[in-house]
Amino acid sequence: MTKKFILVLALLSLLSLPQANASSSPEDACVASAQTLKQVMKDMNVIWKQLEPQIADPAANPDSVAKSIQLQQLTTEALSLCVRKLEKVTDPAAKELEYLEYQKMVRHLFTLEGDLAKALLANDSASAKLTMDAMKELQKIGHKRFK
Numbered sequence: 260m261t262k263k264f265i266l267v268l269a270l271l272s273l274l275s276l277p278q279a280n281a282s283s284s285p286e287d288a289c290v291a292s293a294q295t296l297k298q299v300m301k302d303m304n305v306i307w308k309q310l311e312p313q314i315a316d317p318a319a320n321p322d323s324v325a326k327s328i329q330l331q332q333l334t335t336e337a338l339s340l341c342v343r344k345l346e347k348v349t350d351p352a353a354k355e356l357e358y359l360e361y362q363k364m365v366r367h368l369f370t371l372e373g374d375l376a377k378a379l380l381a382n383d384s385a386s387a388k389l390t391m392d393a394m395k396e397l398q399k400i401g402h403k404r405f406k
């Protein structure tokens with residue numbers, strides 16, 4: 260294993276999303292930001308399109324690991340951004356529940372991106388491919404519900 264890989268592995272173990280904590284940091288409301296979810300999703304898609312064709316190429320693994328971590332950074336941004344579709348939900352309690360459900364899916368995506376980086380670091384192309392399939396499925400479900 261190269262030094263770079265070991266460094267990335269160490270970084271991966273440090274990366275985590277803020278955990279939901281109802282008493283001290285409610286996450287039932289999104290953060291207003293100049294950065295929109297639409298733009299973050301577009302940026303994620305650019306990386307996804309680069310990742311897809313090289314996922315089974317071991318020579319590209321260091322770059323693919325870097326891309327997985329870039330995806331995690333974007334996913335972290337997505338976690339607290341407002342979802343336009345939910346602006347139309349008038350009942351505050353229902354809106355809050357829907358937003359928490361959105362965040363649950365985003366957290367799941369973050370975990371899969373970490374799994375992807377780990378599979379690539381282990382040169383396990385089959386597992387990397389399966390993880391990408393799971394991410395695609397999550398994207399499908401997330402878009403159907405929130406886009």
Ligand code: HEM
Nearest residue numbers: 296297300301303304307343364365394397398401405406
């Ligand atoms: C691999 C994972 C994903 C990719 C590559 C991806 C990509 C995209 C793309 C290309 C768009 C359209 C942006 C545009 O209008 O130009 C979009 C929109 C959106 N995505 Fe994703 N997505 C992913 C996963 C998810 C997940 C898991 C969720 C929900 C939990 C989600 C929620 C949304 C929402 C709500 C929008 C609409 C944003 C808006 O127009 O305000 N996405 N996504």
